[in-house]
Amino acid sequence: MKLFKLNAEVREDLGKGASRRLRRTNDFVPAIIYGADQAPTPVMIDKPSLYKAVDDEAFYSSIITLNVAGKTEKVVIRDLQRHPFKPLLTHVDFLRIDPTHKLTMNVPLHITGQEACVGVKDQDGVLHVLATDVEISCLPEALPEYLELDVSKLEVGHTLHLSDIALPEGAESVALSHGADHDTAVVNVTRPNISADAEDAAEGEEAPAAE
Structure with missing residues (x-):
């Protein structure tokens, strides 16, 4: 199986306006990590590496390693939102995985x-x-x-x-x-x-x- 690794940073500035500003920088895509009985973590994903990954079919059914501020999280894609008419990613939902749960x-x-x-x-x-x-x-x-x-x-x-x-x-x-x-x-x-x-x-x- 292919190994996918993405870099992310924790988002401190939240809300729709903050997400729009983040997307306009062309450096990051807003996202959230949730699941595994932990609090949701708003993050921003490195845009170039994310856009490269989504072009690979295997990305959507693989375990992804997120590097968030020096800490790694094992996740899978749960939702990928796109702009209605532009070739842009607007938001990503990642689900934390538990190796003991299906x-x-x-x-x-x-x-x-x-x-x-x-x-x-x-x-x-x-x-x-x-x-x-x-x-x-x-x-x-x-x-x-x-x-x-x-x-x-x-x-x-x-x-x-x-x-x-x-x-x-x-x-x-x-x-x-x-x-x-x-x-x-x-x-x-x-x-x-x-x-x-x-x-x-x-x-x-x-x-x-x-x-």
Whole structure:
């Protein structure tokens, strides 16, 4: 798993006006750290390192080390707020982690074997990816950077579900913990749609010539 480290400073000047002033400096992004039965800590995150980190998919499902005034905090992202129309981050919520308590996180799902997929390569089917992440529950030490699902043997008319995804030891699917009826489809292969005009044309070609 990738290691993410960010530098932060404690915020003394609070409130919406203070946050706006902080963002205008272009050096920091306002944030807060909460959880683990501790008081919330308003902080400001070094902007260049934060912007670099958020471009990495793994950042959103990784344990992050925050260096706050010489003290380290282990956290995960809980919310990332963006400006409604500008490419700017406006606020970040970090959740402290407790190594003895399970986390609930959305982990990216990587679909592998697409080029070799039987249903697409040999049966002229169309592959449909129905989920891009999976919500799991696990201890922090078991948190994966991403999950994988191989579709190379998937045939036309077949579907893979949440239960087909291999999870790390100690991790469980939040959806499946509610019962088998929550075993939703993740990826399938279907036959391509044929338009009515194409079907009529095909039927015309197959019809015997009138005598």
